[in-house]
Amino acid sequence: MTCKELTEWITDYLEGCLPQAENERLEQHLSDCEACQTYLYQMRLTMKALGSKPRVEIPAALESDLLKAFRNWKLSG
Amino acid sequence: VLDEQQLIERLKARDEDAFVELVERYYGYLLPLADFYVSDRAVAEEVVQDAWLAVLKGIDRFEGRAAFKTWITQIVMNLARTRGVRDSRMVSFSKFSDEETGRWEPAVDPSQFQMANTDYPDHWSVAPRPWNASPESQLLTSETMTVLYNAVDLLPEAQRLVLTLRDINGYTPEEVCNILSITETNQRVLLHRARSKVRGIVEDHYSNSGKANRESRNDLQGTDRVDNGLPGRVLAAS
Numbered sequence: 001m002t003c004k005e006l007t008e009w010i011t012d013y014l015e016g017c018l019p020q021a022e023n024e025r026l027e028q029h030l031s032d033c034e035a036c037q038t039y040l041y042q043m044r045l046t047m048k049a050l051g052s053k054p055r056v057e058i059p060a061a062l063e064s065d066l067l068k069a070f071r072n073w074k075l076s077g
Numbered sequence: 078v079l080d081e082q083q084l085i086e087r088l089k090a091r092d093e094d095a096f097v098e099l100v101e102r103y104y105g106y107l108l109p110l111a112d113f114y115v116s117d118r119a120v121a122e123e124v125v126q127d128a129w130l131a132v133l134k135g136i137d138r139f140e141g142r143a144a145f146k147t148w149i150t151q152i153v154m155n156l157a158r159t160r161g162v163r164d165s166r167m168v169s170f171s172k173f174s175d176e177e178t179g180r181w182e183p184a185v186d187p188s189q190f191q192m193a194n195t196d197y198p199d200h201w202s203v204a205p206r207p208w209n210a211s212p213e214s215q216l217l218t219s220e221t222m223t224v225l226y227n228a229v230d231l232l233p234e235a236q237r238l239v240l241t242l243r244d245i246n247g248y249t250p251e252e253v254c255n256i257l258s259i260t261e262t263n264q265r266v267l268l269h270r271a272r273s274k275v276r277g278i279v280e281d282h283y284s285n286s287g288k289a290n291r292e293s294r295n296d297l298q299g300t301d302r303v304d305n306g307l308p309g310r311v312l313a314a315s
Contacts, residue, residue, distance in 0.1 A: 002190075002198070002199035002200055003190060003199060003200045003201045004183075004185070004187075004190045004199040004200075005199070007183075007184040007185045007273070008183075008184050008269075010184070010269075011265060011268055011269035011272060011273075012265065012269075015250065015265060015268075017265065033200075034204075035200075035201045035204035035205060036201075038204065038205045038206065038207055039205045041207070042205055042207075042208060042276050042279070042280070043272060043276055045208060045217065046225065046244075046272055046275055046276045046279065047244050047272065049217055049221075049222055049225050050225070050229070050240070050244035050245050050275070051244060051245065051247065053226055053245050055101070055102075055104075055105050056104055056105035056108060057104075058100060058101055058104040059122065062122050062125070062126055063097070063100065063101075065126060066096075066100055066126060066129055067093070067096075067097070069126075069129070069130055069133065070093060070096050070133065071093070073091075073133045073134075074091045074093070
C-alpha cells in the first residue's frame with residue numbers, strides 16, 4: 001500500500017468498513033510509516049476536535065418565542 | 078444530566094425546564110438540517126421554531142415507538158422542504174450528494190506525494206507534521222480549533238451536512254443514511270471528503286504559520302526525519 005492509497009482508505013478504515021485483506025495491508029503500512037501514523041493521528045484529532053465543538057447557542061429571541069408558545073400550550077391544557 | 082426519555086416524560090407533564098433543555102440540546106443539530114433546505118438563516122430558524130410547535134401539538138400522542146430524534150428530524154425535514162419549495166430553492170439532498178460524489182477528488186493534494194519516476198512513487202514528499210504543541214499533548218490550541226471549525230463552513234453543502242451530523246452531533250452512519258435517504262457508500266464518501274478537507278485546511282494553516290520557522294532552519298530539510306515543525310523526506314516502505 002502506498003501513502004496516497006492510505007489517505008483514500010482511511011475513512012473506511014476508521015469506520016471499520018475495510019475488507020480484512022485491505023485492513024491488514026493498511027495496518028502493515030502504518031506500522032512502517034511514521035508519516036502515515038501522523039496522518040492517522042491528525043484525522044483522529046480532527047474528529048475529536050469536531051466532536052468537542054461548543055454547542056450552537058439558540059438565539060435569545062427564538063428561545064423566548066418558544067417559551068411563550070410553551071406557556072400558552074401549557075395553559076391550554 | 079437527564080436522559081432523553083426522562084426529558085420527554087417531563088415535557089409531557091408540561092415541565093418548562095425539560096422543554097428548554099430539549100430545545101437547547103437539539104438546536105445545533107436541527108438548524109444545519111433546516112439550513113440545507115431553505116434560502117436563509119432567518120427562515121431556517123422559523124422552521125426550527127415551527128417544528129417545536131408541532132412537537133408540543135403532538136407530544137401527548139408520541140408513544141416513543143420511534144426515537145424522539147427521528148420524529149423531530151422528520152418534522153424539520155418536512156417543514157424545511159416545504160419552505161424550500163416555497164422559496165423556489167427546490168433542493169434535494171441527493172442532487173447535491175450525487176454532484177459531490179460523482180467526480181473524483183483526492184483526499185490530499187497530489188503534489189504532496191512523490192512522482193511516478195522517483196524511488197518511492199505515491200509516498201509522501203511533504204510529510205504531515207504533528208499539530209500538537211508537544212507530542213504529549215492531546216489537545217489543539219484554541220487558534221487551531223477556530224481554523225478547524227471555520228473549515229467546516231467552507232465545505233460543499235452535502236459534505237458539510239454529513240460531517241455536521243456525524244462528527245459534530247455524533248449521529249451513527251445508519252441514522253445519517255436514514256435522515257438523508259442516501260446509501261451507506263455515499264454517506265462514507267461525503268464524510269471522507271469532508272474530513273480530508275478539514276484536515277487539509279488545518280495542515281495548510283500549520284504550513285503557512287510554520288513557513289518562516291522552516292525557512293530559517295532549512296539546513297535540516299532533506300533528512301529522513303519527520304520532526305515537529307519540519308517537513309522531511311520520508312522513506313517509507315509499503
